Amino acid sequence: MQTRLRGSHDSFSFWVDEKAPVGPDQKPVVKHLAVVFRLLAKKVMKKWSMTQTLTFKEQLEGGIRYFDLRVSSKPGEPGYEVYFIHGLFGHRVRDGLNEINTFLNSHPKEVVFLDFNHHYAMSIEHHMYLITMLQQIFGNKLCKCYSVEDITLDYLWENKYQVIVFYHHPLSEEHSHLWPGSNIPAPWANTTDAFKLIQFLETTLGERAKYGSFHVSQAILTPRVKTIARGLIKGLRNHLVERNLPTIMTWVEAQRPGVNGVNIITCDFVELVDFANIVINLNKLLLPNHAIT
Numbered sequence: 001m002q003t004r005l006r007g008s009h010d011s012f013s014f015w016v017d018e019k020a021p022v023g024p025d026q027k028p029v030v031k032h033l034a035v036v037f038r039l040l041a042k043k044v045m046k047k048w049s050m051t052q053t054l055t056f057k058e059q060l061e062g063g064i065r066y067f068d069l070r071v072s073s074k075p076g077e078p079g080y081e082v083y084f085i086h087g088l089f090g091h092r093v094r095d096g097l098n099e100i101n102t103f104l105n106s107h108p109k110e111v112v113f114l115d116f117n118h119h120y121a122m123s124i125e126h127h128m129y130l131i132t133m134l135q136q137i138f139g140n141k142l143c144k145c146y147s148v149e150d151i152t153l154d155y156l157w158e159n160k161y162q163v164i165v166f167y168h169h170p171l172s173e174e175h176s177h178l179w180p181g182s183n184i185p186a187p188w189a190n191t192t193d194a195f196k197l198i199q200f201l202e203t204t205l206g207e208r209a210k211y212g213s214f215h216v217s218q219a220i221l222t223p224r225v226k227t228i229a230r231g232l233i234k235g236l237r238n239h240l241v242e243r244n245l246p247t248i249m250t251w252v253e254a255q256r257p258g259v260n261g262v263n264i265i266t267c268d269f270v271e272l273v274d275f276a277n278i279v280i281n282l283n284k285l286l287l288p289n290h291a292i293t
Contacts, residue, residue, distance in 0.1 A: 005113060006279040007066030007266035008059055009220045010051040012084035012096055018042045020089040023072055024121040042088065047235025048228055049087035051220075051268040056099045063276025066113040066216070066264045067100075068186075069093075071130065072120035080129035085120060093130065097137045104141060104162045111156050113264070115166045115184060115216075127171050135177065138163045142177040148213050186216035186266075192227050194244040198251045205262065215263040219248050241268050249273050257282055 022045070054062060071093055072085040084090035097114075104110060119127070134142065143151075143161035156162070166172075168181030189200035201217050208215045221240055223231075231239025248267070252275075255262045262282065267275050 005066045005264040006064050006270070006276045007068060007113070007216065007264050008052055008054075008064050008270050009068050009218065009266040009268050010070065010086045011056070011059065011064070011067040012052075012069060012090045013050045013086045014052045014055055016046055016049050016086065016088035016090050018046055018088065020074070023085040023087055023089055024075060025070065025072065025085055025118070026087055044228075044232060045087050047233070048223060049236075051086070051236065053269060054271055056096055057103060059270065060100065060103045060110075060112075062270065063280060064270060065111065066266065067115065068216075068266055069114060069116050070118035070120070071116060071122070073122055073126050075121050080123075080126045082122065082126055082130050094133055094137075097133065101137050101141075104138075108160070108162070109157060111153070111162050111164070113164050113166065113184075113214075115168075115186070117166070117168045117181060117186065119169060124171075127169060131167075131171065131175060131178065134165055138165075144176045145172075145179045145183075148183060182213065184214040184216060184264075185211060186218055188218055188222070189220075190222050192221050192224060192240065194221065194247040197221060197248065201251065208263070217262050217265045219252060219265055219267050221248075221268075237269055237272075242272065245272055249275070249278065253278055255282055 022042070052059070056067070059067075070085050071082045072089070073080065073082055074089065082093045084093060084096060100112060100114075104112065116130075122130075140160065141162040143156060143159070143164045151164075165178055166181055166184045167175075167178040172178040172180045187200070187204040189197045191197050191200070197219070201219065205215075205217065221244055223236060223240055227240060252262075252265060252267075255265075265279055270276065
């Protein structure tokens with residue numbers, strides 16, 4: 001599939017629960033601070049955990065088609081319910097998937113990628129609960145794992161597939177409708193420097209062809225402890241994202257499609273710029289009347 005897809009980073013984080021315990025994805029020191037400082041610590045965590053402000057429906061309506069998902073159980077809670085998580089717990093996964101499915105029911109030619117790339121505090125029973133949930137909600141919309149090179153929109157439309165689920169867990173090998181995480185590498189720059197990020201994106205794109213897979217370019221900056229300390233009250237959006245976004249988007253606009261080009265691009269706060277249309281316009285370069293250099 002050569003079409004460029006627009007994606008959101010930590011797609012679910014438009015809402016997090018300040019009243020719930022700190023998630024199991026956090027280090028013990030963070031959990032300790034949250035207990036000691038309670039509401040203050042969680043308010044700060046919220047400012048740095050939320051990477052989106054649009055709901056799933058709003059992101060879909062805005063053109064986002066790739067969703068970056070982290071999930072977890074709530075330790076100590078009976079049953080096998082799973083929730084979205086990024087430092088703090090978000091909505092139930094079931095609610096988010098139903099929202100996406102409602103959109104797909106109204107738009108039968110739209111296709112989404114759901115990338116479940118982090119799982120926390122989940123037993124085999126939790127995984128089976130989630131896998132069964134995916135089958136129940138999406139049913140025949142789920143695209144079976146197939147050769148990446150042969151996945152085209154025509155193929156998806158012909159088979160009425162609308163959902164490709166990537167599941168970064170060994171259980172993916174036992175279920176035909178789950179694609180292994182190895183089919184969608186998403187190299188992470190782990191930097192606060194926009195120029196280092198761009199260098200990293202260029203390097204990893206150059207290595208893409210040899211894997212024969214989908215590829216996610218994470219056009220995101222990651223705060224460090226000192227970054228958070230300096231912008232404690234401002235939060236991720238105001239302190240880090242907004243001032244670096246012009247540099248990042250200049251790089252995105254300059255990309256080209258093709259085997260060595262971009263495939264899926266993710267971004268924080270996708271509504272801050274015309275992100276979806278910028279990526280969509282890259283697809284026009286695949287048309288016969290456009291020269292690709």
